[in-house]
Amino acid sequence: MGRLTRPQELAVGERVRFEGQVRLILAVSGRAVTLSDMGGTSRSVPPAVLFAADDFEAVDSLGRMPLPPVSLLETLPQAALEKALWWEGHVLEVLRGLPPEATAGTEPKPQYSLSRSLTARERAKAAELTAAGHRVTAGTVANRRRRYEKDGVMGLADHRPVRKTPKYGTVDDAVVAAMRQAITEATDASTRTGTFLLWRTEQILKARDDGSEVKLPSRRTLYRLLDKLTTGTHTTGSATTRRSRAHGAAAPFGELPAFAPGEVMQIDSTPMDVLVRLDDGVAGTVELTGMVDVATRTVTAAVLRPTTKAVDASVLLARTVTPELMRPGWVDALRMSRSVLPHRRLLSLDERLEHAAARPVIVPEMIVCDHGKAFMSRNFLASCRFLEIDLQPAHKGSPFEKGHIEKMLGSVGTLFTQFLPGFTGRSTEHRGRDLDKQPLWSLLELQELLDEWIVAQWQNRPHDGLRDPATPGRSFTPNEKYAALVEACGYVPVALSSEDYVELLPTCWRAVNDYGIKLKRRTYDSPALAGLRRQHSGVREKKGLWEIHHDPYDVARIWVRNHHAGSGWIEATWKHLHQVPVPFGELAWDHAAQGLPEATEAEIADAVAALLAKAHAGPDQPAKPKRSARDKRVAARTRSTRSLTPTADDLAPPAPATTDAGTDEPDEDAEPLAEVIPLGLFNPLEDPWRRT
Structure with a gap:
């Protein structure tokens, strides 16, 4: 006989199984429990008789079977799946009187009639299966029936072929705890290899206070354990990623919603x-x-x-x-x-x-x-x-x-x-x-x-x-x-004015000279600075210097605060702006044509392609000046003068000039070279006043 479920208390509205049927509790008193009946009439049963029934148990629903987990059924071996489906047909016949393949209008067998108790139907099923060559008892059928009502087909399957092994095998829990501590210590340290982590695990086990000795498994087992414990932690990988994962939020990631430009x-x-x-x-x-x-x-x-x-x-x-x-x-x-x-x-x-x-x-x-x-x-x-x-x-x-x-x-x-x-x-x-x-x-x-x-x-x-x-x-x-x-x-945030933009720029203090303002070896000037040249700004804390705001990424202009006229700004431009082609230089913009069509994807794609080609080529390198034949001869003669003392070859007249083609014909543009007289050696012991 299987284990029966006895409720701690009965309440109106709950459902119980009694005499092979699921019945609703209509009333409860000390002498009787009123149950609903299939015929629509109620039935009063003394509590002692109700609790003594073999098939009595409290149920949570009307007996509806759970949906079969198809995805989990696919993980079972074929033999185990066929055995579970075979048991399902017999259990359904016990519960409903008919097997699942029965056609409409089929009458249940007398031994499985719903008028009989559930226990009697289970005994009949056990006798039928035993006669067919399957030795089972009524208790086995009752156990299968309860497992099916709880877990469906998966409750009838034999899980031994797919039984999961312990997560860390037979490794001692103390070894697992010590290795976890070693991994935790490595979170903010420099990245080390697994060999160090195994050594550190052994040191932690030796330093235990309880004095008990823990036997370490083999080296290969420890490495397999380390691989399981460090999965996703980057313990032996990137230190930045390791710290980010360790100190990040443990709760599910959230996202701050943004529904308007600039909101976040x-x-x-x-x-x-x-x-x-x-x-x-x-x-x-x-x-x-x-x-x-x-x-x-x-x-x-x-x-x-x-x-x-x-x-x-x-x-x-x-x-x-x-x-x-x-x-x-x-x-x-x-x-x-x-x-x-x-x-x-x-x-x-x-x-x-x-x-x-x-x-x-x-x-x-x-x-x-x-x-x-x-x-x-x-x-x-x-x-x-x-x-x-x-x-x-x-x-x-x-x-x-x-x-x-x-x-x-x-x-x-x-x-x-x-x-x-x-x-x-x-x-x-x-x-x-x-x-x-x-x-x-x-x-x-x-x-x-x-x-x-x-x-x-x-x-x-x-x-x-x-x-x-x-x-x-x-x-x-x-x-x-x-x-x-x-x-x-429905709204557009208004951008800052030019004055606000200037206020946010970096500040420095400079003097306004006759030639303008000197800032990082560049000279800035403007006609509006005429009344400020070589004048005291009035700011004593800055020794009369003038407040300058500049954009570090735009060398074309600066802004000078006019302390004499309040808080106005004077824009001064770089003196060599129009002569030196530098980025962020000239800010003379073309007037936009009205009614221009929108830029096509081809135009934008061409602009991007040209930009990347220009970026890959690098800046234009200054071309080397082309040297004339005369320059080449002078350079060659200079390189050939290796000795500081004159030789016979040095004092000889120069050789006839040759053309670039290597002929002996003189160059029409060539000029006669002066005689090269090298300097003599300096002798510190020689009398400098003696004439040679």
Whole structure:
């Protein structure tokens, strides 16, 4: 007889099995329990009689079998599956009176009639199977029936062929705990191999306080255990990834929703995998600092510096909230007026967008950053307060909280940096040879190329994270997503004025001389400085110097605060702006033609292809001057003078001049060379007043 389920208490509304039927409890008293009957009439049964019944048990439902787990059934061997299905047919005949393959209208066998108790039907099934050659008892049939009602077909299957072994086998729990401790200690340490971790596990076991001796398994078993415990932890891999996974959030990842441009933006910096020619002529690396809008994936600004500082983050913020103007040399297809952006609507709010490039101007509401010094500095925090921006630092060791900017900075290396000369690769094992001998771009030239690439390719490239929920097969570009969200939000944030932009720029103090203002070996001047030359600014704390604001990425102009006339600004330009072709130089913009058609995909693709080809070629190298025949002869004669003392050959008359073709005919343009008289040797013991 199988184990019966006895409830702790009976309540009205519960269901119990009694005399082969599932009945509903209608009333409960100390003398009788009123049960429903199949005929529709109720039946009162004393509690003692009810509890003494062989087939009595409490049930939670009307006896509906659970759905068969098809996916789990596929994991069973074929023989075990056929055996479980065979048992299912017999159990269903016990429960319902008919086997599953019975046709409609078939009457159940007398021994399986529902009028008989469940126990009687189970005994009849056991006798039938025994007579057919399968030795089973009524208790076995009852056990199979209960397992089927609980777990369905899987309850009838033999799980011994697919029984799972213990997770760590027969390894002692103390060894597992010691190895876990060794792995935990390695989280913030330098990366070591598995040999060290096994040694550390042994040391931890020896230092136990209980004094018990734990027998270590074989070396191969320990390595298998280490492989199981370190799966996904990068214990012997990248230290950065290991710390990120260990100190990251344990709860499921969430995402801060962003439904409008500027609602959530992210900022970060990373080393750029390319060599550039720095100001001192030495090849070096630079850092890329960028800001991306989460809602539209728009890169609002990206700047390059040898080392990211607080002032660079403030300049990046200033560039984010101001239009990106077209520059000389950019193709006309990159204008905002020829893009999918709502140019006319934006132009009514800001006339500066008439000459702007196709990059949206987005004013941040919230900026997510890490705990870098550049973003936690007083300068950057003051800029955010000035613009009423909520600065939200991410949790330490949780780069996934700003995953959009992390992915964007990585995509720059894949889509742009690898096309540049001097590309170093992501690690030393991916680095080539003689990179510093290639024609490297300067920092300002590379900044110019990066700005053009963002406008030309990034803003017009379909982004996998910008998909329409109604049509997931289509992905939007950042410019298309911005245009769609502007229509949905119903408002456009107004960009900063030119005065606000200047206020966010770095500050220095200089004197206004007759020739202008000297800043980093460049001279700036303007006719508006006529009344300020060699004058005291009135700021005693700065010894009469004048406040200068400048853009580190734009050497074309600076701004001087007019302390004598209040807080106005005077713009001064570089004196050699029109003579020296440098990036960010001339800011004379062409007037935009009205009614231009939108730029086609072919025009944008051509612009991107030309940009990458130009970037890969490197800067133009100055051509070596072509030397004349005379210059070659002088150089050859100079190299041939190896001895400091004159010889007979040196005092001989010069040989006839020859042409470049190697003939003895004299060159028509050749001039007679003077006789070369080398200097004599200096003798310190010789009388200098004696004439020779």
